Amino acid sequence: MANPMADEMRRFKGSDEKNPFEAMSERFDRAAKLLGLDEDLYAVMRVPSREIKVYIPVRMDTGHIQVFEGYRVQHNFARGPAKGGIRYAPDVSLDEVKALSAWMTWKCAVVNVPFGGGKGGIICDPHQMSIGELERLTRRYTSELIDFIGPDKDVPAPDMNTNEQTMAWIMDTYSMHMRHTVNAVVTGKPVALGGSLGRREATGRGVMICVNEAIKRLGQTPDKTTVVVQGSGNVGGIGAELMHAAGYKIIAISDIGSAIHNPNGLNIPHVLEYLAQNKSLEGYPDVEHMDNKSLLEIECDVLAPCATENQITSENADRIRCKILAEGANGPTTPKADKILHDNGVFVIPDILANAGGVTVSYFEWVQDRMGYFWSEAEVNLRLEEKMVASFNELVQVAEKHNVDSRTAAYMMAIDRVAYDTRMRGIYA
Numbered sequence: 001m002a003n004p005m006a007d008e009m010r011r012f013k014g015s016d017e018k019n020p021f022e023a024m025s026e027r028f029d030r031a032a033k034l035l036g037l038d039e040d041l042y043a044v045m046r047v048p049s050r051e052i053k054v055y056i057p058v059r060m061d062t063g064h065i066q067v068f069e070g071y072r073v074q075h076n077f078a079r080g081p082a083k084g085g086i087r088y089a090p091d092v093s094l095d096e097v098k099a100l101s102a103w104m105t106w107k108c109a110v111v112n113v114p115f116g117g118g119k120g121g122i123i124c125d126p127h128q129m130s131i132g133e134l135e136r137l138t139r140r141y142t143s144e145l146i147d148f149i150g151p152d153k154d155v156p157a158p159d160m161n162t163n164e165q166t167m168a169w170i171m172d173t174y175s176m177h178m179r180h181t182v183n184a185v186v187t188g189k190p191v192a193l194g195g196s197l198g199r200r201e202a203t204g205r206g207v208m209i210c211v212n213e214a215i216k217r218l219g220q221t222p223d224k225t226t227v228v229v230q231g232s233g234n235v236g237g238i239g240a241e242l243m244h245a246a247g248y249k250i251i252a253i254s255d256i257g258s259a260i261h262n263p264n265g266l267n268i269p270h271v272l273e274y275l276a277q278n279k280s281l282e283g284y285p286d287v288e289h290m291d292n293k294s295l296l297e298i299e300c301d302v303l304a305p306c307a308t309e310n311q312i313t314s315e316n317a318d319r320i321r322c323k324i325l326a327e328g329a330n331g332p333t334t335p336k337a338d339k340i341l342h343d344n345g346v347f348v349i350p351d352i353l354a355n356a357g358g359v360t361v362s363y364f365e366w367v368q369d370r371m372g373y374f375w376s377e378a379e380v381n382l383r384l385e386e387k388m389v390a391s392f393n394e395l396v397q398v399a400e401k402h403n404v405d406s407r408t409a410a411y412m413m414a415i416d417r418v419a420y421d422t423r424m425r426g427i428y429a
Contacts, residue, residue: 017334018310021099026335028102031411034402041419044427048098049082049116050074054144056122058137061130068124070141074154075101075117078421081152082118083108083359085159085188086166088134092121103330104359107352109414111391113363116418118154120145126161135169142173149174151184151370157362158188168193184369187362196365198380199358204238204306205381206357207328208246209388210349211302214324217347217396220301222247227302228322229253230295232281235328235355236306237272244268252295254307255280259295260287296320305332306355312337320346327351342405350407352414353391360387 017023025046032042056068071094074082084104097119105117122141126134148154158167167186171193174185183194191197198205215225227248229240232255240250250268252261260266260281274284282289296303296311299321305311306328312320317333317340325341326349327333333341333348341348361384368374375383391413399409 017313017336020309020331021095023331023335024099024102027407027411028106028415031408031415034404034408035412035416035419037415037419038423041422044422045076045415045418048073048075048101049077050148051094051098052145052148053094054141056137056140056144058133058140060133068122068137068141070120070122070144071097072120072145072148072154073097073101073118074148075119076105076418077116078418078425079109079116080114081116081150082154083113083115083157083362084118084120085157086120086122086162086170087160088122088124088126088137088162089160090123090125092123097121100330103352105418106411106414107356107359108363109417110352110395110410111356111360111387112417113360113387115155115359115363118156119159120156121159134166138166138169139173142170143177146174146177149185151182151366155184155362155366156186157359164188164190164195184366187365189365194365194369194374196361196368196380197375197377198384199361199365200234201238201242202361202380202384203235203328203355203358204240205242205384206360206388207235207239207304207306207326207354208242209357209385210354210392211243211248211304211324211326212246213389213392214326214347214349215301218301218323223249225249225302226251226300227304228295228298228300229328230259230292230303230305230311230332231255231307231329232272232275233306236304237275239304239306239328240268241272248302251300252298253281254292254295256307258282259290259292260284261290261295261298262287302326304328308332310334312341314340317341318344320344322346324349327354330355338405338407348406349392350410352410353388353395356391357384357388360384 052072054070101117101119108115167189170186175181189195227250229236244250249265297319302324303322304326309331312333314336317337324347395409399406
């Protein structure tokens, strides 16, 4: 099958194994080949629908103007509006945003919500900017994209270094242009502005729901299951707290700089309280301290990498000693590591399912905004569990039917759904 984006993939900087765009493309190619995807559909689905680059002049607190570069990539609209976060970071690149937008297409499809994939980013260092500078940056970026976003076009959300406040600024700027309040233009907003209850915990909760289903396959119960979590933020920290409350034995967890391990189990609420007070796990008592790489190699039933990409590679995959790998982060495992893990009998809950709780509840938020009626947190959590369990079970069925690993099965599910909608809609010309 032809590879129309090979030249573009080679432009991506960094080693091949750790290149997120190539990783996504390699997995797409494998699944598409197994599905026997028509070459014409392949050509359409392999490329984004739209790439937008904007230059954003911002008056800084010094009075001088600084121009920032920003992006929004809309990968696919076959199933509905584009959906995906906006990140602020010094190393944002168009190729990174392009890869992440494609991942969002597959993630939305694998949990069967009616969105396509989108992603945005601005090259900046938000930690060196004042709140006023960030607000002016956000509002000008929004105004540059005003013709391309909207509840029926593209619905942004928070991502790296953006939050509820950022979304509130986007919503307000868009609403001022539309001359009426449009709270469905973004998700991840404050609850008072149309955000959904349960959204903050949704990604971590989705990880736990997937782990619940996976341990059933092993005939285990939470109280007999040891868990190692890499990361203690919105995904890892909340996921660990929820699993601890459900009876799992969390034996190790990390922050950005270090990790702690206690084979008898950690008191996760106490650990997170200590981390909030001290901004680090350094000095936490009665535990073994180690680095993040060593944490990944602890023997356990469940390993949940919830920090960043490329944590499990061909260099350390043969030292991973878990039964279940639950990918709370985006892209924590490289394609070369996939084969090693599969050969070693590790059951992988791939990122496009494991961390899809966030986009699922974002969909719920969009639905609630559109109808102007809001659900209780219990109802949100129940609907999330129904979606995640159904998707997990379908993934297992596809993997068994086609005799493929779980990640390939997830991509096959997603690509098949997008291909069907693309085929039925046809190509407008």
